[in-house]
Amino acid sequence: MPVSPDDARLMDVLQGGRCFYCGEMVGAKATFDHLIPQAYGGIDDPANVVLAHRRCNQRKGDRLPTIDELDRFFQDRRTSRLGVWPPLRALRDADEGLEWIAVARAISQEK
Numbered sequence: 274m275p276v277s278p279d280d281a282r283l284m285d286v287l288q289g290g291r292c293f294y295c296g297e298m299v300g301a302k303a304t305f306d307h308l309i310p311q312a313y314g315g316i317d318d319p320a321n322v323v324l325a326h327r328r329c330n331q332r333k334g335d336r337l338p339t340i341d342e343l344d345r346f347f348q349d350r351r352t353s354r355l356g357v358w359p360p361l362r363a364l365r366d367a368d369e370g371l372e373w374i375a376v377a378r379a380i381s382q383e384k
């Protein structure tokens with residue numbers, strides 16, 4: 274389900290009004306960044322989305338999130354109804370070099 278205005282407000286609170294990537298204040302100019310890019314099957318749902326500056330979102334491009342980013346995301350979401358999309362957990366548990374395979378497999382199990 275796409276991010277609703279309520280979801281976006283909650284995300285803003287969880288992130289303390291800051292961009293997920295650079296940590297600077299972002300406020301109303303935030304864009305939705307998909308942690309697992311939509312180009313690779315990432316869903317358009319709050320459980321796979323963070324708020325980021327447009328430039329930070331563009332700089333991230335189509336890479337997968339790092340371990341540090343995933344851990345930060347899980348921490349932000351641990352008590353939130355916005356949740357965590359299971360393929361992100363599979364990515365965190367993947368062996369080095371097998372991240373893309375782990376993600377693809379987890380996504381196929383979601384369908």
Ligand SMILES: [Zn+2]
Pocket residue numbers: 292293294295296297325326329
């Ligand atoms: Zn930023």
